[in-house]
Amino acid sequence: MTSQHDDTAGPAASADLLATPLTEELLRGALDVERTTHGLLPHRLPARARAQFSDPQLSLAESQPSGVRLVFRTRATTIELDTLRTKMAYVGAPERPDGIYDLVVDGQLTAQASTDGGNVLLVDMVKGSAETKPGPPGTVRFVGLPEGAKDIEIWLPYNEITQLVALRTDAPVEPPPSRGAPxxxxxxxxxxxxxxxxxxxxxxxxxxxxxxxxxxxxxxxxxxxxxxxxxxxxxxxxxxxxxxxxxxxxxxxxxxxxxxxxxxxxxxxxxxxxxxxxxxxxxxxxxxxxxxxxxxxxxxxxxxxxxxxxxxxxxxxxxxxxxxxxxxxxxxxxxxxxxxxxxxxxxxxxxxxxxxxxxxxxxxxxxxxxxxxxxxxxxxxxxxxxxxxxxxxxxxxxxxxxxxxxxxx
CATH class of the missing domain: 3.40.50.1110 (SGNH hydrolase)
Known part of the structure; x- marks a missing residue:
């Protein structure tokens, strides 16, 4: 099992793969999903709650997808996920590590990857200010998955706002059956x-x-x-x-x-x-x-x-x-x-x-x-x-x- 990351976000470079529309049905752990110009943005508070506060700290926290994962069943051995992240950085501090995507196959953590590109939220803690510097989408790629039908979970980075842009695989994707877990x-x-x-x-x-x-x-x-x-x-x-x-x-x-x-x-x-x-x-x-x-x-x-x-x-x-x-x-x-x-x-x-x-x-x-x-x-x-x-x-x-x-x- 290998994983790669790429900042080209290139559906054209992977034209042999099947594109699956990203829908709420493929997400767990989010209370709401916003459709943006780029794709799906998972939220951990519903729209009604988001309308009742103006705190930038809470806005950032609830849109960072801690515990949110993309879930599906497939026979695919290659998976590509295009995302547009927003990564935090602090003025005067070393660069923070990239967020991690965890690939879980049939309940087992199997591979990890990160993506390049994306937006940067630059925070100046001395001045108490912040600005967003835009960047391009990136691609997380997992290859060499086991043959046969399997349940896939891609856990999104808990510390990066993540817009889901596109999903591509070398075999069809369907929503997984319920695990029956509480x-x-x-x-x-x-x-x-x-x-x-x-x-x-x-x-x-x-x-x-x-x-x-x-x-x-x-x-x-x-x-x-x-x-x-x-x-x-x-x-x-x-x-x-x-x-x-x-x-x-x-x-x-x-x-x-x-x-x-x-x-x-x-x-x-x-x-x-x-x-x-x-x-x-x-x-x-x-x-x-x-x-x-x-x-x-x-x-x-x-x-x-x-x-x-x-x-x-x-x-x-x-x-x-x-x-x-x-x-x-x-x-x-x-x-x-x-x-x-x-x-x-x-x-x-x-x-x-x-x-x-x-x-x-x-x-x-x-x-x-x-x-x-x-x-x-x-x-x-x-x-x-x-x-x-x-x-x-x-x-x-x-x-x-x-x-x-x-x-x-």
Whole structure:
């Protein structure tokens, strides 16, 4: 099995291949699909939600296709996918690695590739500005696939906006049959989104879904897990068998609300989800360990000291004494989430709590520190994913007995 990347986006160069129209029927993990002048743009929030905010950070996050994959059944041994990506870059920092496309064949990660070309979103963190520099589409090419009929998944880069332009294969394509696996709908912050994971199938939610035998819909939204009502409504209206919400870190590092607002916002968020999913297992996950914000409120601010060496880090700008005025810290949030879940569980036996420190705690930080003080590395994503699968899908867990363990992660 080999994979290639090319920036020519050349359907003419591959005229011997069959072109298959790209449709929503071939996508999983997206809540909405926008038709652009180039092709299909997957969204992870529906149009109604996108109309209710103007935050560029959320616009970027929801249009980065974490957990979104192209799925089909085919006998093809060659696959070409033309895409137009938008890749992020930071002024004064080394170039970021290209996003990865993971090819999964019959449930097994088989090949990886990247594409050239595309747009560049150039961010100046000092000035707080951004501009988009346009570029051409590129092509991801997978060759030498096994003979015979097989189920194909092409997981899109979690960190690049990806417009799907064209799909070509050397054999016909059809939508795959349903796996019959439970749909797991998850919402969280940039850690759930995938920040610093090695590839789209190795973000912790993707790993956990594979180990638990679930179909993932990932609403991990970098910088944007902020208890927004439109996100709760999107979750309410999305078909799902299993639901989890990871709450906390973004509320601290955005310094968005105080304890007085936090408590009713959590209740409202859970109430809205329950309107559409009254009996599904609903798992509330408190924050993983993050030393800079355990007892220091936000906001988180960039530390530019080592930016030229590619080491952008963050620090807490809040004063621990401000907790007395209702400012949020991670410890405050954990305590309040535990109280809220205990209170609600009396009338909601399918509501559960998972302490995020059981996924990544003090001992883990000592062994695998957060490189920028906020986000995990690839090894930590794997650890969190494996632990979540054991704690949530395993015996006695919130999702126990619901998945079909695959062991393919």
């Amino acid at each position: 749909v797991w709908l998850h919402h969280g912050s940039s850690i759930s989104h995938g920040s610093n994971a090695a590839s789209p199938t190795t973000t912790w939610p993707a790993l956990a879904a594979s180990l638990g035998g679930a179909e993932l819909v990932n609403l991990g939204l970098g910088g944007s897990a902020l208890l927004d009502p439109f996100t709760a409504r999107a979750m309410r209206d999305t078909p799902a068998d299993l639901i989890s919400v990871k709450i906390g870190l973004n509320l601290v590092n955005a310094d968005l609300m105080r304890l007085r607002a936090f408590t009713p916002a959590v209740h409202g968020f859970l109430d809205t989800i329950r309107e559409g999913h009254p009996t599904a297992p609903l798992l509330v996950i408190s924050p993983v360990i993050c030393p800079i914000h355990e007892d220091a409120p936000g906001p988180s601010v960039p530390d530019f000291e080592n930016l030229s060496a590619g080491q952008l880090q963050f620090k807490a700008a809040g004063d621990p004494a401000e907790r007395a005025t209702g400012k949020l810290t991670l410890n405050v949030i954990r305590e309040e989430l535990a109280r809220i879940v205990r209170q609600r569980a009396a009338g909601d036996p399918r509501l559960f709590l998972l302490d995020g420190r059981d996924l990544y705690g003090e001992a883990d930080f000592a062994e695998l520190p957060l490189p920028d003080q906020l986000h995990p590395d690839a090894a930590t994503h794997r650890r969190i994913g494996e632990r979540f699968a054991a704690l949530a899908f395993g015996r006695g867990g919130a999702f126990a007995g619901t998945g079909r363990p695959t062991g393919t992660a």
